[in-house]
Amino acid sequence: MSSQPGAKVTIGTIAAEAGVSTATVSKVLNGRSDVSAATRERIQQIVARRHYQRRGGRRRGGIVDLVLNELDSLWSIEIIRGAEETLRAAGVSMVLSAAHGSGAGTSAWLEQLTARRSDGAVLVVSDLNLRQRTKLTSLGVPFVLVDPVGTVEAGVPTIGATNWAGAVAATEHLIGLGHRRIAHLAGPRQLLCSRARADGFRAAMEAAELDVPTGQVRYGEFNDESGRAETDALLDEAERTGLPLPTALFAASDLQAFGAFTALRARGLRVPHDISVVGFDDVPIARWSDPTLTTVRQPLQAMAAMAARTLLRLIDGEDVDLPRVELATQLIVRDSTSVPRQDG
Incomplete structure (x- = not known):
């Protein structure tokens, strides 16, 4: 397709030359994934060749x-x-x-x-x-x-x-399995997502009329070192007070859950035979850990x-x-x- 010298290049121009709809051109320009590779490449070549500039565009260096x-x-x-x-x-x-x-x-x-x-x-x-x-x-x-x-x-x-809903689902899963003493390894207090996950945990426990004893929600960082340290502190507290250990842990991140794995193994406790563990995020390694990690998939x-x-x-x-x-x-x-x- 040819055009008159100096003619304004529009989305319609690009669409006509590529043999597609203007909606398809718009999807490519906006980085949408629902366009075939061949069509995307054809449109991108035309855009580059015709030096197309979007109206109101502010791109400087790409x-x-x-x-x-x-x-x-x-x-x-x-x-x-x-x-x-x-x-x-x-x-x-x-x-x-x-x-x-x-x-x-x-x-x-x-x-x-x-x-x-x-x-x-x-x-x-x-x-x-x-x-x-x-x-x-x-x-x-x-x-x-x-x-x-x-x-x-x-x-x-x-x-x-949906951090709150994800935490509710994780906690309800544990309650549905029969767990009644469940602890939560929370993330940093200042983070909105941490607070939402802790609130979701408490909401599910309250809905099931289950208590959350003092010290059973422990705030830390979203890493394995924190998961291990807070799990150790949780177990030490139970030992010091003579209270029974929780039968399940809900960690606010997968890395915290992996840290909990390490702490529990060091105490001779098995997952999930002695204590069940749920994470949050579903990072790729969650499906390869030992045991594989039950978790909340965050997209x-x-x-x-x-x-x-x-x-x-x-x-x-x-x-x-x-x-x-x-x-x-x-x-x-x-x-x-x-x-x-x-x-x-």
């Missing part, structure tokens, strides 16, 4: 920043996969930065983002302070938050998961993909009228849970 607290966790890897696939499909490069959990003070990631004139940012950080938000806004850099710490000001798109890749697609719309000047989006979690039952021992 670069988007993905900022995470840390880059080396199993959780982070799933987020990276989801964002990278979506951005790559849209022809946008992704730069990774680590915030190292420091929301306050000088932010190296923010200075680097400014220096390379990034088009936007997907932020998966434990805290985003007022100074950082103001700087991003003043630079005209759109951003989307994934699993923010707490309440977010109006107008900032956020992508999360990490889908969360990151949606955040990336939302960011691309913001970059291209589209109106995004989204409240906080929460994607559904799902309980995955494996070998780390069973009915309690008859003497438990």
